[in-house]
Amino acid sequence: MENQTAPVSAQDEFVKTREWQELMESDALLKVTDLQVHFQTERALIKALNGVDLLIRKGESLGLVGETGAGKTTTALSILNLLRRDIADTKDGSSIVFDGKSVFDMSEKELRTLRGGKVSMVFQNPLTALNPVFTVGEQIGMVLRVHQKMNDKDALKRAGELLEMVGIAGSRIKDYPSQFSGGMRQRVGIAAALACNPQLLIADEPTTALDVTIQAQILELMRGLQTKYDTSLLMITHNLGIISELCQQLAVMYAGRIIEYGSAKDVLASPRHPYTQGLLGALPSLEGPRHRLTAIPGVIADASNLPDGCAFHPRCAQCCEECKTRQPSMMHVGNGHFVACFNHGKE
Amino acid sequence: MDKKLVFRRLRRNPFFLTGFICAVVIVLAVVFVPMLLHWDPIRQSLADRFMAPQGFSEGFKGHILGTDQLGRDVLMRLLIGGRSSLIIALIAVVLQNVIGVVLGIVTGYFGGAVDSVVMRICDVFLAIPAMLVAIAVIAVIGASIFNLILVMTLTMWVYLCKVIRNDVRIYKNKEFVSASRVFGGSDFHIMFKQIFPNITTNLLIIGSQSFGTVLLMEAALGFLNLGIQPPAPSWGNMINVGRGYLTTYPWLAIAPGIALMLTILAFNFLGDGLRDVFDPKRQSFFSKKKNRRKPWKIRQPL
Amino acid sequence: SGPAAGAAQGTAPAGGESAHSKTFNIVTSDSLVQLDPHNITTPADEYVMKMSYDSLLDTDHKGKFVGNLATSWEFNTDATELTFHLRQGVKFLNGEPWNADVAVYNFQRLISHKDDFAVAINYFSPLVGAEKIDDYTAKMIFDNPYPFALNYLHQFVMIPMEANKEMGDQMFTDMKQIGTGPWIFDEWVSGQYAHFKKNPDYWDKDEYNSYFDDGYIHFVSEPSSAAGAQISGDADAYISFGGINSDVVPLYKGTEDKIQVVMNDMNMYADLRMGFPEGSPLNDEKVREAIDLAIDRQSIADQIFQGGGVPLSILVPGDVGYDSTMAPYEYNPDKAKELLAQSSYQGQELTFLGSSAFLKSQDSMEAITSMLQDVGFKINLNVEDLATFNNEMAMGKWDLMYATNQCINGDPFLYFNSRFVTDFMHSNFKNDELIGLVKKFNVEPDAAVREDLAKQISKWNKDFHGPALALANVKGIYAVTKGTTGINLYPDGYESLTHISWDPSLAK
Amino acid sequence: MVRYIVRRLLQTLIVLFFVSVCAFLLVRIAPGNPARLMLPQTATDEQVAMMETKLGLDKPLPVQYWVYITGIFKGDFGTSTSYHQPVLPIILQRLPVTAKIAFGTVFFGCLIAILLGVIAGANRGKPVDFFAVFFALIGQSLATPWLAVLLVYIFGIKLKILPAIGTGSGLKYFILPVLTGVVTVAAGITRIARSGMASTLSEDYITATYAKGIRRSVVNWKYAFKNAMIPVVTTAGINLGSFLAGAVIVETVFGMAGIGFLLCDAVNTRDYAMVQSLLLVSAFFITFINLIVDLINARIDPRMSLE
Amino acid sequence: MSNSIDYTGREPLVEARHLKKYFKLPRKGVLHAVDDLSFNVYPGETLGLVGESGCGKSTVGNVMMRLLPKTDGQLLYRGKDVFTEWPDKLEISKKMQIIFQDPYSSLNPRKTVDKILSEPYFIHKYGGGDAIAKAVRELCDRVELPHNILSRFPHELDGGMRQVVGIARALSLDSDLIICDEPVSSLDVSVQARIINLLMDLQKRLNLSYLFISHDLSVVRHISNRIAIMYLGQIVEMADTDEIFTNAMHPYSIALLSAVPRVNTGSKVARIVLKGDVPSPVNPKPGCRFAPRCWMSRPACAAENQELVETAPGHFVFCRFAAEARERAKAAQTYSLD
């Protein structure tokens, strides 16, 4: 059952193209290279991340899309070095460098200043990301107390201001999360994430659980903040619409790997990877004529049982022999647009 | 739940394994060993009083665990006492389960008046500790195996009923129940064919744990002279008698005490193991493989 | 002064360096249940009351009487009137004087409770009137000759008249015990302890002036706990009605230098009683004899009663009518089997009733059951708590019963009368010959004749192999910490703590 | 809040009413006659009948119940037939002993259990966790009478460092009884605290707390602690309730005159008023403590609405 | 591909008339989950029901399936009242079926797919084991479900598979109306497309009618012939799909449509961001329920009750200022496009 004898060869073979290498060596706030994370569960070894390369420049917003289980949340948690040590195994060779310093080399203390201070995160599920037994004031205030050494009173006061900023009455700091709706809770999470003016804000599907009108409010809010404080943003989502409205760069993830990267406009307008193409084709659109949706065939990639070669090949219409044995590297297709596909460009 | 996974977890859970093996050994011993021994558990022989366990006494007459204050073989009494304890526990647990499950399912499923009535009854039962009820009731109806079973059933179905009811209240709002309903499934069909299979693991766990509770309660009642009546042995009344001879003939109290402890331990281990195995949300000691490497202490690539 | 202080002081000097604490601590397995001095129901009720009250006369429980609040007394010739000459100059704690009015008041109170006070029902049912003769002379009047009255007077203490009239019986439940005794009842915490202070104005100070200033009687039902308390130095004595449980004796091993475990021979013994419900197999003499022969009394006496010995009959040494020439009970299981085979016994199940409340009853009953089964009886052993036991007994549906027996002051009157005449146990046993003997005995004022009658009765019973079979004598065990004096366990099971004191010369 | 409490108290009254009915019937079904027990064995049947009349036992059951229940509202819980005294003062006199055992047991039990459970839950798979699990399983398998007897033997008789008798009110008298209870209580609560802690620590909001840069010890002892305490409070309440209602075994072994012991006695002597009142008092304590527990939990966890 | 259907002269398959469902909340009041809902579903068409979370979409479905007792109103199936005129609950279950939102909780975790799919036949006493087994296999074929999954447990399937099982079960009794309660909202995009295609194929093949409940406007647009937009238990606008998307008139519909983020580089829509959250449906005040959040609310909105007005054939709007709203929205669009 356990698939521990993974094809080591595939890893070794994997060579980065020069352009990608250059891109990865360029100046950036956050650089993730070769991030590999495996989860050991009872059932199987889950290869959640298989060499993720990612970079975010200062003030830039990067969208990260991918189907469920692709490893988006795992990537985000890795950046804060928050994966549970007892179940998550970060492989040797993985590196995450924030502002010139590797998060894996940081001491506990440095990590604590990183977390919530320089990098903060909005969690995927607003219903579970707030502790139900503490007031929202306390939960926003704790960041301030830790990072800005505020006393209780000031922290609470500031928490109130932050709440106002995200559109909730400041007097509600004494309320408990259960007294808020999902959208408000997500805004509380955002308020806490913004408390210390982070250099990088990681937003893990901040609107998935929300209604359209509320989602619009939150997107509005984030856009405003980004222009105001010049915060870098890692926006994780399923929703290409959000990316198109909010992000400059876009990275598409499949089975624990980045398979396409480029400016959001480029990628959405002319997707190169068959998965990205499939994704766009599978989305019903809000305008124009209605075509039959082109569903991506096959099943969602199973991280515990990844195929050799390109992980997408069993579902790919353009699959060739090479795809079944070798991992494609990120190839430049022009204009800072990269794609990990041997048949890139062939339409 | 994945059967293979369950078996693997069972195999890997030392608590469960220990409990299971011990429980099997105890049950087998209690059932079969008395057939091999020729002692009469009730027949006393005053001349052979207080013989120490084998190895300690001179003139060993085959009393492996020695004899008691009336010259009866302690091992034999232990095993026979164990028989009645286990029978009481077994029947009481089964009855508790039947009552608890039926009432729990019915109240949880229908809610409303039935629910309020049964829950108020539960409240009344819960308002007096089981032990006190047992003392009062046994004093009233007298101690016999049948009455003990009755009392244990009477006092403990409540807990099960509440658990099952809460379980059912969760399940009845699941969409698969609605699905049965939109096909016109009868209440009986839904309660016992759709919902019931989902609570069986819980039953198994609670059942094996209440086994221990029943044994403890039986011992406590025996200790208060409200258990199985002498001269028939029970672990409770053996401890009760034995404590009078603690300084002089300590095995009289220690032997039943240890037997009781091992048995309950076995069933507690078993129950705990089952819970670990079936309840993935519960954080068991053995359910997760450890990974000692700290992610941030990683060799840098050369 | 809380119990904590007392208990703490009790432990402090256990090493023996400093003087012994002025507070005594006694543990007992008996329990005090109520505080009306006339309604004594338990042994503890009696000796607790006697700490703070005085009776008219006292006894050594072997047939000798000494004056207390009465200085002398006499019966009239047909023993229907008992006249007391009262002690002068005694006052109750509230200053009320002790005199004949008070005595008569007490007698009257007993009479008015003749259907609900245990003392009245048990011992003074013949009492019908009282009379004051002069200020210090009073008289009890019985409805028929009652020569045994003296034997039970020690259980009847004198309460003050004015106080009782004024406060009513509330005074007892409010714990206002106004007596004349050497101790002042101070506090009772039910199930835990009773606290006493020394009475500084005790009328008999010259005779008895305790070393202790105050003290506690702790009620601890659990024998090993009680013994543990004494062993750890918290208590000066451990005592219980009929003696403490012999099982705890081994606990005292190694404490011989500090604690003395006293083992008295008692005239208390365990006996087996027979019931005769309709169609009872026990009506067959052979069956009764088989039972008699089947029981290995010596084993029971040695193994269960710590060598208490086997009585010769239902009367034991110290009892009126004890006959030392009587042949001992025989143990012969083979003969028992034979007799049983010849008898009309058809293998009916005999119900063997007993109460777990009696000393050693569980073990004894199991042993007897086993012995009877060995010769071929079918026994249904039925050990009940006291309440159920009383109930089952009253329904008369039993064949054998286990009980203990003792003759208060060695006088078998109560025993004979209640057993063979009034049959309170509902044994349905009626034998005119025996009843005739007992009735004669009951009214016989001449001691020598009575002695002879008692002998006849016990012989009759023994020859009949029932309805009572003596089993084994109880060993009267109690433990006193060396130096403690004035603690007594009498042969009839009663204990006395009234004159507790401390003698340092005995401590080392 | 106030409304909630009032409503709960009313519910309590209903429960108590049913308890009183059950207790009333129970003692009366029991074989044995208090009138007979009050009198010496030698009493005649007429005397017993007279006593029954005096006690009101000859009246029909509903009348007896009515007398009993109306008495309660006047503060009269009846008169004990074995103590010849009103019941309530006796119970109140015995209560402190039981209360000391109960509070001592639950307090120390919780203290140990929470420390052990939280540390174990936060260090899953480590030796301390194994120890906690093992302790919990063993502790829950020990029969109280046996443990008590063993403790008496070891500390009271062999080592002689603690008094084996329990009637003093000094602290040392309570050590062994409390210790006996603590083992069981601590075992149960350790288990609950541990699994509560462990499951809390795997919640998203705890990861979110770490993501805010909060120190591990603060997360454990402040943020996760509060969540993990909810089931602990409930269990501690149940334990406190049942101990307050009578730690029968402990009281029996240590000869402590608490209300559990009193109940055993009262049942044996068919002291109707006493048994009824004791069961009622027990039920009162338990329902009252349940209310307190619910209030505390509602304070800890605002999701538990009081409605 | 156009979604338009010509309704003229057609009999509705199902007709909801003034359907109401109130929940009595202890001590809090009455929750108006569904308040006076009227709509028709015609044979072979899909009526999309959209609205924000908690607006009562599922409640409509549950009431129609008689999973909840209605408070008031009628539901006619081919002219006969489902609540009063259909004596047998087995009978009605053959007419209408439902696909649930959550493929995880809608399949009994303790039963194999085989057992799950045979349950309807079992309840309806379809015949012996063989007959049922055969029927189950046919069912699988109909939804292109491989037979080898029949012996599996739900947890061994992925979300898409499970939902297909759910669909198969809904089809088992050959019902002609299927209520789809957000059947794709918990699925990944790639799977979602497959399910939508399957539903549409089945509709074509079997001439099914769908009441398609969703909060995802693009999905609803894709699949529905007509759309009803709900707000707090009421339908605020109902029209043909294209009509709604090109010519929405209710202020809420306009805001809703504008709020959806679009994968689009060309035309931008002026976003109307509504303030505040969806208010609670407990004890709603009289007057327009949307008024507190409305971007053009007038004092009159709060005061008077309104009615669903047919502004164009088949286009119903629940707002007296609809025309004005439409104008302002149009103006805004041009403005932002500059």
Ligand SMILES: Nc1ncnc2c1ncn2[C@@H]1O[C@H](COP(=O)(O)OP(=O)(O)OP(=O)(O)O)[C@@H](O)[C@H]1O
């Ligand atoms: N704690 C964990 N234990 C075991 N496996 C895990 C754990 N967390 C994540 N995984 C696995 O790692 C893979 C990647 O998960 P991750 O949560 O990062 O995906 P995701 O892209 O965020 O998906 P989604 O869109 O559903 O949030 C999945 O296969 C998941 O099952």
Ligand SMILES: Nc1ncnc2c1ncn2[C@@H]1O[C@H](COP(=O)(O)OP(=O)(O)OP(=O)(O)O)[C@@H](O)[C@H]1O
């Ligand atoms: N059984 C119930 N008791 C009380 N209120 C209920 C019940 N079921 C639903 N509600 C309430 O009715 C309202 C409508 O609920 P419903 O589930 O129909 O909304 P929905 O539109 O389906 O939302 P979602 O998109 O979240 O599924 C909600 O406010 C909900 O809280």
Ligand SMILES: [Mg+2]
């Ligand atoms: Mg995720």
Ligand SMILES: [Mg+2]
């Ligand atoms: Mg819904």
